[in-house]
Protein backbone atom coordinates (compact mmCIF):
# COMPACT_ATOMS: atom_id res chain seq x y z
CA UNK A 600 0.00 0.00 0.00
CA UNK A 601 1.18 3.53 -0.73
CA UNK A 602 2.34 5.36 2.40
CA UNK A 603 1.01 8.82 1.50
CA UNK A 604 2.52 10.54 4.55
CA UNK A 605 5.99 9.20 3.70
CA UNK A 606 5.56 10.15 0.03
CA UNK A 607 4.44 13.67 1.01
CA UNK A 608 7.44 14.00 3.39
CA UNK A 609 9.85 12.93 0.63
CA UNK A 610 8.52 15.66 -1.67
CA UNK A 611 8.63 18.19 1.18
CA UNK A 612 12.31 17.37 1.93
CA UNK A 613 13.21 17.46 -1.75
CA UNK A 614 11.64 20.92 -2.13
CA UNK A 615 13.43 22.05 1.05
CA UNK A 616 16.70 20.85 -0.52
CA UNK A 617 16.05 22.76 -3.75
CA UNK A 618 15.05 25.92 -1.83
CA UNK A 619 18.17 25.72 0.35
CA UNK A 620 20.49 25.32 -2.66
CA UNK A 621 18.68 28.18 -4.43
CA UNK A 622 19.27 30.42 -1.38
CA UNK A 623 22.92 29.50 -0.83
CA UNK A 624 24.36 28.73 -4.30
CA UNK A 625 24.85 31.60 -6.73
CA UNK A 626 25.43 29.23 -9.68
CA UNK A 627 22.06 27.55 -9.11
CA UNK A 628 20.33 30.95 -8.99
CA UNK A 629 21.99 31.98 -12.27
CA UNK A 630 21.13 28.67 -13.97
CA UNK A 631 17.51 28.88 -12.77
CA UNK A 632 17.14 32.46 -14.02
CA UNK A 633 18.72 31.57 -17.38
CA UNK A 634 16.44 28.53 -17.66
CA UNK A 635 13.32 30.68 -17.17
CA UNK A 636 14.55 33.20 -19.78
CA UNK A 637 15.38 30.41 -22.26
CA UNK A 638 11.99 28.72 -21.79
CA UNK A 639 10.08 31.99 -22.35
CA UNK A 640 12.23 32.74 -25.42
CA UNK A 641 11.49 29.26 -26.78
CA UNK A 642 7.75 29.83 -26.25
CA UNK A 643 8.01 33.23 -27.99
CA UNK A 644 9.80 31.58 -30.92
CA UNK A 645 6.98 29.01 -31.12
CA UNK A 646 9.27 26.00 -30.59
CA UNK A 647 8.01 22.63 -31.85
CA UNK A 648 7.18 19.92 -29.28
CA UNK A 649 10.39 18.06 -30.12
CA UNK A 650 12.56 21.15 -29.63
CA UNK A 651 10.74 21.86 -26.35
CA UNK A 652 11.30 18.29 -25.11
CA UNK A 653 15.04 18.47 -25.84
CA UNK A 654 15.20 21.89 -24.15
CA UNK A 655 13.44 20.61 -21.00
CA UNK A 656 15.74 17.55 -20.83
CA UNK A 657 18.85 19.73 -21.09
CA UNK A 658 17.61 22.31 -18.54
CA UNK A 659 16.52 19.55 -16.15
CA UNK A 660 19.93 17.87 -16.42
CA UNK A 661 21.83 21.13 -15.78
CA UNK A 662 19.76 21.97 -12.68
CA UNK A 663 19.84 18.39 -11.35
CA UNK A 664 23.64 18.24 -11.84
CA UNK A 665 23.99 21.54 -9.99
CA UNK A 666 22.03 20.07 -7.06
CA UNK A 667 24.19 16.92 -7.07
CA UNK A 668 27.34 19.06 -7.17
CA UNK A 669 26.16 20.89 -4.05
CA UNK A 670 25.30 17.57 -2.37
CA UNK A 671 28.85 16.34 -3.02
CA UNK A 672 30.37 19.62 -1.75
CA UNK A 673 28.34 19.43 1.46
CA UNK A 674 29.19 15.75 1.97
CA UNK A 675 32.90 16.44 1.54
CA UNK A 676 32.69 19.35 4.01
CA UNK A 677 30.90 17.04 6.45
CA UNK A 678 33.64 14.41 6.15
CA UNK A 679 36.52 16.85 6.58
CA UNK A 680 37.03 20.55 7.22
CA UNK A 681 40.75 20.04 6.67
CA UNK A 682 42.58 20.52 3.40
CA UNK A 683 42.88 17.09 1.80
CA UNK A 684 43.83 16.10 -1.77
CA UNK A 685 40.88 13.68 -1.97
CA UNK A 686 38.48 16.42 -0.86
CA UNK A 687 39.87 18.62 -3.64
CA UNK A 688 39.59 15.83 -6.22
CA UNK A 689 35.99 15.05 -5.20
CA UNK A 690 34.86 18.70 -5.34
CA UNK A 691 36.76 19.47 -8.55
CA UNK A 692 35.40 16.36 -10.29
CA UNK A 693 31.84 17.27 -9.27
CA UNK A 694 32.35 20.83 -10.52
CA UNK A 695 33.87 19.36 -13.70
CA UNK A 696 30.72 17.29 -14.27
CA UNK A 697 28.60 20.45 -14.16
CA UNK A 698 31.01 22.26 -16.48
CA UNK A 699 31.11 19.42 -19.05
CA UNK A 700 27.33 19.24 -19.28
CA UNK A 701 26.98 23.03 -19.28
CA UNK A 702 29.31 23.27 -22.30
CA UNK A 703 27.26 20.67 -24.18
CA UNK A 704 24.05 22.41 -23.03
CA UNK A 705 25.24 25.64 -24.66
CA UNK A 706 26.07 23.78 -27.90
CA UNK A 707 22.65 22.05 -27.86
CA UNK A 708 21.02 25.42 -27.09
CA UNK A 709 22.69 27.04 -30.12
CA UNK A 710 21.59 24.15 -32.36
CA UNK A 711 18.01 24.38 -31.02
CA UNK A 712 17.67 28.16 -31.35
CA UNK A 713 19.59 28.92 -34.54
CA UNK A 714 16.92 27.78 -37.03
CA UNK A 715 13.88 29.43 -35.34
CA UNK A 716 15.84 32.69 -34.91
CA UNK A 717 16.97 32.68 -38.56
CA UNK A 718 13.42 32.00 -39.79
CA UNK A 719 12.05 34.88 -37.68
CA UNK A 720 14.72 37.26 -39.09
CA UNK A 721 13.85 36.36 -42.68
Ligand SMILES: Nc1ncnc2c1ncn2[C@@H]1O[C@H](COP(=O)(O)OP(=O)(O)OP(=O)(O)O)[C@@H](O)[C@H]1O
Pocket residue numbers: 624626672679680681682683684686687690691694
Ligand atom coordinates in the same frame (compact mmCIF):
# COMPACT_ATOMS: atom_id res chain seq x y z
N1 LIG B 1 38.78 20.32 2.08
C1 LIG B 1 39.38 20.70 0.96
N2 LIG B 1 40.63 20.24 0.67
C2 LIG B 1 41.24 20.63 -0.48
N3 LIG B 1 40.74 21.47 -1.39
C3 LIG B 1 39.51 21.96 -1.14
C4 LIG B 1 38.77 21.62 0.04
N4 LIG B 1 37.59 22.27 0.00
C5 LIG B 1 37.59 22.97 -1.14
N5 LIG B 1 38.73 22.80 -1.83
C6 LIG B 1 39.07 23.42 -3.13
O1 LIG B 1 38.45 24.68 -3.23
C7 LIG B 1 37.53 24.69 -4.32
C8 LIG B 1 36.32 25.49 -3.91
O2 LIG B 1 35.65 24.76 -2.90
P1 LIG B 1 34.34 25.29 -2.18
O3 LIG B 1 33.88 24.28 -1.21
O4 LIG B 1 34.58 26.66 -1.67
O5 LIG B 1 33.33 25.30 -3.33
P2 LIG B 1 32.90 26.58 -4.14
O6 LIG B 1 33.86 26.85 -5.26
O7 LIG B 1 32.59 27.64 -3.17
O8 LIG B 1 31.63 26.02 -4.81
P3 LIG B 1 30.28 26.77 -4.85
O9 LIG B 1 30.58 28.20 -5.21
O10 LIG B 1 29.52 26.04 -5.89
O11 LIG B 1 29.73 26.60 -3.45
C9 LIG B 1 37.22 23.21 -4.61
O12 LIG B 1 36.82 23.01 -5.94
C10 LIG B 1 38.55 22.59 -4.30
O13 LIG B 1 39.45 22.71 -5.39
